[in-house]
Amino acid sequence: MVHLGSQRFPDEREYKTFLAQHGGSSNASTSMVHTRYHFKVHAEALPGALARCAREVENVHAEYSRNTNSDGRKLLQLRRSLCLPPYSNFSTGSLATLWEQPQQQGADVAGMLRELWQQCYRAGSTCVAVVGPQEPAQLLQWVAEAFADMPSSSSSSSSSSAGDDRGINGSVSNSSKDSISIQAPLTADTAEEQQQQDAAAVQPQQRYPVDVAAPGARGLLVRVLPQRELRELQLCWYIPAGAVTHSSCKPWQWASHLLGHEGPGSLAHLLKAQGLVQSLDAGMGEEVRQGRGWMFWRLTLSLTQAGEEAVDHVVATVYRAIQVLQRCSDEQLQKTWQEAATLAQLRFDWRDPVHPLAAAQSAAYSLHYYPASETLSGPALMTQHDVPLLRWFVGQLTAPNMNVYYSSRCNAGLVDGKEAWYGAEYGVHQLPQAWLDSIARYQAVDCHSAEGAAADVPQQQQRQQQQEALTPVPGQLHLPEPNWALPTDFDLRLEEGQSAAPAAAAAGAGVYDGAAPPPALLLQQPGLCAWHRRDTSFGLPKVHLRLHLVTPAVYASPAATVSTRLLLRVLEDLLLPQAYPAELAGSSYSLDSERGGLLLRLVGFPGVAAQLLRLVLQGLLGLTAQQVRERFTTMQGRLLQGLTNWANNNPAQHAEYGAHHLLQQQHHHNAALLQAAAAAAPGQLLALQQQLASGSDLHVDLLAYGNIGQKEAAELVREVQQQLQPQGLPPHCWPPASEVLCLSRVAGVQLEPSLSSPAAAAAQGVGKEGGVTAEVQQPQAAAARGQAGEQLRSQQALAPDGMAAAAAGDSAAVYITYVPVNPNPSNSNSAVYYILQLGPDSIETAVLLDLFVQMSSKACFYELRTRQRLGYSVSLSSSSLHRQLGLMVRVQSPSKRPDALAAAVRAWLAGFRVELQEMAAGVVLQNQKKALVAKYLDPPKSLQEAAKRAWRPIRERTLQWDRRRQKATAAQALTAQQLLEFFDAHLCPAAVQHKALCVQVWGGRKGMLAAAGASAGEKGTAAQAAGGAVAAENAGGGGAQQLTVLADDVEQFKQSQPLMPAPDVFMPPPAAAGWGIREAAL
Structure with a gap:
């Protein structure tokens, strides 16, 4: 409730609005002993944020309702109920405990909250920590000014149970019992003395007098x-x-x-x-x-x-x-x-x-x-x-x-x-x-x-x-063996004359412009591209390795997808006795599958990382039939358990999953995976493993980043070459550049009557499996991209351009409602996932989308959650599905119907135009642009984040390592007119290019009936119930073409839709084409 206004800042939106305008956010949490408030904001706005730091009953109930289907929450409260108060008390709160029961008992909840605040939320119980790039003295001054008026303890109530009372060091402040006490940062002369005082202050404290274990409640x-x-x-x-x-x-x-x-x-x-x-x-x-x-x-x-x-x-x-x-x-x-x-x-x-x-x-x-x-x-x-x-x-x-x-x-x-x-x-x-x-x-x-x-x-x-018996055998259990992965080499691989100054110091000096030096191309040949960048700016002697094993074999069918997951789980279990000690010592790996292949991530100290890489590759390629058979039953059961439990996800998760399933041309549904997992056999895993071991239809992208020199990186690349022997991919085996359907209505083909209105047909020759692809030779794009070779290619889909097809066929907006079957009818919550398609990724569209999200997310949250109280889970964010941009709004509610939630989202979008115009006309837009530019140019805060930024252009095949700088430049040049035109063209529900998909998950038994009836008559009724509100709204003058898709209509709907235009991608030519190999480092 502290986020809803105070005497000093009575506007309940001011705190969140201020943070949003300065690229920040906030939240709060309460545990058994502590309440924690926190926020983040761009450094220059820190003083104003500190000053602002100092009708939730239905939202609390919505949060409680969201968790009533969680086995973890159920078990936690059950464990508590077997103990003594206060631990056994209900810890979350609900409509019954915060409203209904107090009213029946004549209790004043607001008064009780004020009493609790006066007793516990005082200086004597408060510790404050501030982290910022400013000088400690400046931070201390701001903290003192912001918290000087914080009330002192009204009694000796809670400080003894909250923690010790200490002064602060540097940018960390801690309150005393009676008032805020701020201590200056330590100097070298006073550090030893302060450390002795700190040690003396840590004495055994008053313990909790409560024994929460009830008599007879153990054993x-x-x-x-x-x-x-x-x-x-x-x-x-x-x-x-x-x-x-x-x-x-x-x-x-x-x-x-x-x-x-x-x-x-x-x-x-x-x-x-x-x-x-x-x-x-x-x-x-x-x-x-x-x-x-x-x-x-x-x-x-x-x-x-x-x-x-x-x-x-x-x-x-x-x-x-x-x-x-x-x-x-x-x-x-x-x-x-x-x-x-x-x-x-x-x-x-x-x-x-x-x-x-x-x-x-x-x-x-x-x-x-x-x-x-x-x-x-x-x-x-x-x-x-x-x-x-x-x-x-x-x-x-x-x-x-x-x-x-x-x-x-x-x-x-x-x-x-x-x-x-x-x-x-x-x-x-x-x-x-x-x-x-x-x-x-x-x-x-x-x-x-x-x-x-x-x-x-x-x-x-x-x-x-x-294996033969469960009878205990002496010596089966013993203390761990010495850890083989303890590192001994902590030297930084510095180039001659290079300094290991922390990256944060360089950022504070203003030298970071959002375009870190791109990785250098270490090797390119058919089947393998390797990049390397030495980065010791964080002072960490660690290396990050990323490998993308591109192969169509892992997602060719539900059976292939299941076999891949099982194979990786068997491998993980096989390697665990050796990999676990390495993880304890700071070196670890993960191997995951995705649509385009396998992703291997490895981080660790250089010597250990090389051994771990060899361990993983040899394990993958040397897996034996006996090793698979020994572990298959366990891993199959584990996968089946996970796929079965998917049904128990929250409705909001099911709504998002439904959107991804409907919008992707090829997407193996969980039901298909579950069926394939039940029928899987060890032989399928071995066949897949043998195909990977052959190196055929395999391309590898590799990045070595961090504390690793060029020669060391070359040795790792050679290890990968020798183990995997990748032979490259023919053109038709590359993942398609366009995989997302374009929401369209193109006249020409009628769908079955099971749809509530006829859908558009795709252009001639395009079916469920998508269009044909071709590769077009393009010249070298830029110096950074040019390192990837003289013959980078841009893959363009020749499937019909959905955006162009829609414009040619009709100029009205498109509104699709998808009502999947709710796999968990015992969950009474309902949810909507509302996504607007904006087209393929580009700098201009991405910046406009980022700016709109930054300016509107708090307003959306306030309107739908705080004011209308639709539910606890309300969020607005950008979406990038296979580099197709979109705007997403997600709402989950314990009481409102999905069609009502969808109508509320559309109404908010339509009404936000006025507020957006007001913000765009004043200083707010300049502040928002400044915050967005600062976000783009914000340097990486860790070696892991830096490695992730370097890997993403390789993983997405864009090679745009200067993308953040380009976005910052574009953001600075944005005008209010461009922002409003963007809203009017795409986001306004009446916009010509408004392409919306609203996935509705209906909670409870009625939701199941509404989503999929047992008969055609019930099905028509379900469509009418789900789409009626939208249809009425459209008939009232919106002009959008609306369509409701039920679960049985998905494949037919996909056949009717063209593909989105393909974003530009760059990749090596096929092995057969032949090209220059740069391997001087090898």
């Missing part, structure tokens, strides 16, 4: 019946408040490191080898005071179908792993703790710079618990070894102190309770005696083996024993 098995296809086991142990007097040892992090490890000898490795679990996660759950208060520490295991039949074995095996820690000697405890501490230090020392907003959020929170000098390092590092504390912590991991939450559809018939707020169906039982007996029996097996070490069992024999 329980809680069976939960989930909505989704879920097989999850959560083992939760309660750690009481006051047990940990300091957080420098972090015993919970040490336990997570060992029990959550996935290398050989680990709990996860064993249970996966037995085919019982899909994933395992260990760590702190709900907690207060960053470990100094009470906490729930838990293990979460995602079970396979076989795991559901052996839950007792899984639980007993967990206690075998815990016993490994309990039986460690003091020397082993110190060694394992030091390993975890070393990895934490490594990740902290060589982390990417944190985004300023995230840094400010983290610092403000940490100031409650750490001195200013440890605001960043305190939460991350383990600095004090404490053997007794480690032993005490692992001693808490016992069965009497544990609750097991078992979520599975198999629990149907075993539940007899229903949680009051989110409706979780559950049953509470004592832990079965058979489970307790199994725990004791399993732990006894390991008592005869060496402490913490693997038994002397040959690896092959051990794996065979694991």
Whole structure:
């Protein structure tokens, strides 16, 4: 509610409007102990934003309604309900708790809110963090001025429970108990003295007197019946408040490191080898005071179908792993703790710079618990070894102190309770005696083996024993082996005379113009293009590798798509024992599939990255039939589970998915993927793997970016060449340049009567599979692009130009309503996804779209969410589907019909013309343009972001590395007339070029009936119900041609629509054409 106005700034839109005009945004959140407000804004507007920083009942209820179908929320509230107040209280709020019940009881909610604010939201409980490029003294002055009038604590109420009271260092400020106290930044002379004072200030604090664990509420098995296809086991142990007097040892992090490890000898490795679990996660759950208060520490295991039949074995095996820690000697405890501490230090020392907003959020929170000098390092590092504390912590991991939450559809018939707020169906039982007996029996097996070490069992024999039986074998579980991926080379690859000055300093000096030096072309040959750029400006000794393996094989059919996903999951599981230690040490990879092929992302220290790249490529190409068969059932079950659970997504997600499915010429629907996954076989994976290994119909784009020299990059390119041997793609195998349908009405062909009105036919020769493509030779475009070779080609689609066809056939606007079947009728929320097509990507259109989104998003949110209270989820943003630009508005509502939501969106769009004209006529437009230019020219904040910017032009085949600078130049030249003409031509519902698709997902049982009736009569009624409001509006003078498409009409509709014009793309010529190879570096 603080965002809706104050005494100083009474206009409820002023705060958001000010931020929007200066390229910023804001939000707030409330947890068990803390309320957090945060914003970001361009640096020059920081003083005004700080000054402004200091009717939500229905919106709160809408947020609550949105989450009532979430199994995660259900389980969270269920866990809380089994505890004592205040933790067991309903934590979100709803219409019943904030309006209906208070009215019945005569309670004054507004008065209670004011009382809470007066008691808790005071200087004594507040920590403020500000991150900006200005001098610390300037930041301190602004903070002092903005918060000087913040009321001091009216009593000794909350400061002791909120955190410690400290001064601030640099740009971080923290309040004292009675008033805002701002401390000047430290100098070299006073730093040591201040550090000693900070250390002295961190004394054991008053603990929470509340014991949230209810008597008799531990040692329980809680069976939960989930909505989704879920097989999850959560083992939760309660750690009481006051047990940990300091957080420098972090015993919970040490336990997570060992029990959550996935290398050989680990709990996860064993249970996966037995085919019982899909994933395992260990760590702190709900907690207060960053470990100094009470906490729930838990293990979460995602079970396979076989795991559901052996839950007792899984639980007993967990206690075998815990016993490994309990039986460690003091020397082993110190060694394992030091390993975890070393990895934490490594990740902290060589982390990417944190985004300023995230840094400010983290610092403000940490100031409650750490001195200013440890605001960043305190939460991350383990600095004090404490053997007794480690032993005490692992001693808490016992069965009497544990609750097991078992979520599975198999629990149907075993539940007899229903949680009051989110409706979780559950049953509470004592832990079965058979489970307790199994725990004791399993732990006894390991008592005869060496402490913490693997038994002397040959690896092959051990794996065979694991696979053949679930009987525990001594030595299966042991402490992690030494980490092979610990880096030793931290040197920066500097060129002669180069300085490693941070990029942020260069940006602060005003040298960044939005056009970083483009990567250099390292190699080009048929089948492979490689780029390289050395970047040490962030001072990080890491390299980012990106590989795009372009091949039509991965998306040729639903079966091919499923086979690709399964193949990558098998590979991930195979490599996990080696890749997991590397991830702990700061080097990691991901391999994903998409329409055009495979995407390999790898980041790490140079030496480790090279080994990891070799590991991934050899694993992909050397996968054996036995390795596939051993893992296939588990991975197939995991994929089927994910595809099945897709139905339980929120209506807003289904609406967006429906838009993408309808607008793309080729898009394999989830239903088709689910059918293909059920029929998949190991042989399909092996056939796909063999095709990839052959190198035929394969092209690779590669970027080596960061702390890597040219020769090192060349070695990695040679590794890729030798492993993949890509032979290139013939012209017809490249992904089509145009894949998006153009919403059009072209006369000539009638659709079946199942559509509510006849649709346009595509021009002659164009069917569902799209038009023919041809490559047109074009000269070198620019110096940066020219590095890609002398014969770059622009691929243009010869399918009919949808924009031109529509203009030739009719000059009226096009409005398509798509009503897919709601796959989750139990969710009563409804949603619309409203997208306006603007045409292929270009600098001018993209800048106009960005400017409009920046100027209108807050107005859209205010009108549809704040004023009309249509729902909690309201957003307006730009859309770029295969580089086809669009404007998107998404609304999800717990009570409004989708047709009413769609009408509200259209009405807002039509009415916003007046407000836009007012903004365009004054100083607001200049501020908005200035903010947009600053956004374009904003330098990357991390090495990861810089690598992403360098990769995107390669990935999209534009090679426009100076695009941000071009957009900034275009934004500076924009006029009010251009903006208004853009709105009048495309965005106004009555505009001639207005091409709108509105996907409507109808919630609940009535929505299912409205979306797809069982008979033709019901279907016609559904179309009338869904499209009636729009049809009436159009008949009233809008002039738009409207069409309602139901689920059964999708393929027919796609056949009737032409393709959007293809954006320019650049790519190498086919291998057969022959071309010059630049490989001097190799």
